[in-house]
Amino acid sequence: MRVSTVDYHTAGEPFRIVLDGIPPIPGDSVAERRAVAIGAGGSATAPRPSSLDEVRQLLVREPRGHAGMYGGFLVPPDDDGAHLGVLFWHKDGYSTACGHGTIALGAWAVDSGLVPAPADGVARVRIDVPSGRVTALVHRAGGRTTGVTFRNVPSRVSALKLPLATSRGVVEAAVAHAGACYVSVPAAALGLAVSAEQLPELTAVGREIRELLAGAEEVSHPTDPRLSGVYGVVLYEELPSEGSALVQRNVTVFADGQIDRSPCGSGTSARLAVLVAEGRLAPGEELLHESIIGTVFTGRAVGGGDPLAGGVVTEVGGVAFRTGEHLFVVEPGDSLGAGFLL
Incomplete structure (x- = not known):
């Protein structure tokens, strides 16, 4: 198993973006793909065993992660109106929304060049999540990302x-x-x-x-x-x-x-x-x-x-910073496999 990620933190909470190393996830929408990730008979905090969920476990468990880890699998958006889709995950399973992750994804989408952005001004990054479409407003100054405000689905x-x-x-x-x-x-x-x-x-x-x-x-x-x-x-x-x-x-x-x-x-x-x-x-x-x-x-x-x-529609703003880029592997003979939680 080889999984590549780029990691951010938003106000101290980690967000691990998986760039490569997951199997295809069928479905016509992000919400459907989340249901596939959970698996028939599983739940949001107790997914069914699968090759995809082994990747989640690998990234949230020791020795490659920790019980406080959070992240997301990049998936296609629901349609051409969004730039990307994401399945949010944590140590127990898959969530339907994640504001700090949306802020990190907005910063990453601009910093990586996926979404063009001005040196000074605001870039809009539209993201499909299991609960709907959210928009990250990425604020830029002097060619740097200085903050992200995301507009959520109605609350x-x-x-x-x-x-x-x-x-x-x-x-x-x-x-x-x-x-x-x-x-x-x-x-x-x-x-x-x-x-x-x-x-x-x-x-x-x-x-x-x-x-x-x-x-x-x-x-x-x-x-x-x-x-x-x-x-x-x-x-x-x-x-x-x-x-x-x-x-x-x-x-x-x-x-x-x-x-x-x-x-x-x-x-x-x-x-x-x-x-x-x-x-x-x-x-x-x-x-x-x-x-x-x-x-x-x-x-x-x-x-x-x-x-x-x-x-009511809400906007929440914060700052995300990149913390690292990783290539995680599981070598043959590693008896701990996807790791453990304490």
Whole structure:
């Protein structure tokens, strides 16, 4: 097995772009290819064994990866209206959306020359993901990429004050679909703070909340069952405002207990939809969304969409940096094969 990648990080969260080394993935759309990757009888966090999934395992497991690794397989877009398609993956399986990955892909598409870009100005990179088409606005100055803002699929709120009986007491949760389904809970209501010192407790309660909502009506997507089910739990706290911008810190626990090092791109879209529905943020007003490691995404709602009905369009901005280029191999006789997770 020989797999070539280029790696980025977006606000601290890794994104491994697979350039070569995967078998063909049949399907007429990115969403269909994701279903093929998961396999008949599999699930988003428990794919069926396949030659394709061996590549995912190789890249997210030690000794070539780690349990916090994230990445994507490049695939054809749904039609000629997009520049590329992508299947997002993590240590447990395949997701339907990934904001930090979209930011990294926008930077890579321009930096690699796949999408022409001005030395100064903005290039638009259209990307088909399993939840729909997103656009990365790649900002350029002096021939360099200085940042990426991605416009997400519409984000819709399905619950604002959903009571949950957790092991830390009853809390009220908000649920929003932003390409993937996110549940937001204030950390203080659970007796916690968003800090690295409390990460084990935050991870445990995030997994608990995800399990509590398994199969709940509020986490079912209104039109596409492939997008149903809790993907991430956003545990957040308020920070002092900066000028007119609202400021929050969060940690997002996603999949089976994985931690987003970034502020979580699609999770930020979900938070924006909730804040608009609560009347705390008007279209055009800014959210500064800080991660558990102190990195920041900026976000705003665009236009006058209704987050409680058809959804509101959001834009989330950040910076991605290339960290390396790799050729991964599995030599004959390597008994660890695709690797292991601890």
